[in-house]
Amino acid sequence: MSQLRIATFNLLHGQPLAPDGVPRPYPADAGAPLAEAIAALDADVLALQEVDRHQPRSGGADQAAVAAGAMGAGDWRFAAALHGRPAPVAGWVPDPSGPNGLQVYGPGEVGDGAPPSYGTALLTRLPVRHWRARRFAPAPFGLPLRVAGRRGLTPVPDEPRAALAAVLEGGRGPFTVVAAHLSFVPGWNMAQLAGIRRWIADLPQPHLVLGDFNLVGAVPRTVLGGATALERTAPRVRVRELRAARPARPTVVEPRRRRVREPRARLHGWYDLARTPTYPSHRPAVQFDHVLAVGVPRAAVGPAAAPRATVSDHRPLLVRVSL
Secondary structure (H helix, E strand, O other), X not given: OOOEEEEEEEOHHHOXXXXXXXXXXXXXXXXXHHHHHHHHHOOOEEEEEEEEEOOHHHOOOEHXXXXXXXXXXXXXXXXXXXXXXXXXXXXXXXOOOOOOOOEEEXXXXXXXXXXXXXXXXXXXXXXXXXXXXXXXXXXXXXXXXXXXXXXXXXXXXXXXXXXXXXXXXXXXXXEEEEEEXXXXXXXXXXXXXXXXXXXXXXXXXXXXXXXXXXXXXXXXXXXXXXXXXXXXXXXXXXXXXXXXXXXXOOOOOOOOOOOOOOOOOOOOOOEEOOOOOOEOOOOOOEOOEEEEEEOOOXXXXXXXXXXXXXXXXXXXXXXXXXX
């Protein structure tokens, strides 16, 4: 069976960057560098974060639609977590004519003239059985971060995040893919990731969760596996509570038995399909971008890569999987 090309890419709103990571101006055709980068990935399933729609800073392009055209995606969705324009340091200025909360756009809304927005996208060449979207509230505080084009640390407030899930038809049957962009606030992003695990629990496995999690190392797979382990052990906890509530029985002296330890809850199969640095793009040192899976045999996973692109301060993460 041929392998699917599964990818995730934080776009930084399609910002062109020089080889040393310094921002470059957008060309006259503002969507051209983004289209070139997406076409080079040749992905069958693509998760995108920090996606602009009708934003003046990125030439007013509908970036999800541009990416879909570049990769030949038959279906796609863009989940807008914010409606308005970015303000330096201060976060976002809401658009008074824009919708409140989550808004999802697809191929039928291209050219609709909606107010500018920003969020997460999921694009695919495969048939789609079901779409699902959700929005995460921002953390009540931000953090000082490094911002492309600025020296030192800049105080950055947190912002709402969006996630998209799709049940796709693969060669071996249906499977579920999630595109997510999580908070940069420690702990808050872990709670969001655990929430995603619960949110897709009723959708068919295998499950693949893609995106910029702002988490490194084993933390993402531990969070996902830990959420599953807690769900599986909840009935055991209840049984212990019921046993403890039973009336006490008369003490009977019995021969001493060897104590058998109850097995610990095991993580339920979540693992990384690719381990390679993705940030910053000009000199990758850490991996914020992940492709995690459960229900996918390790033998079905092929090579992974983080190729350099001409846009964004993140590198795309691409992995081949037989599904």
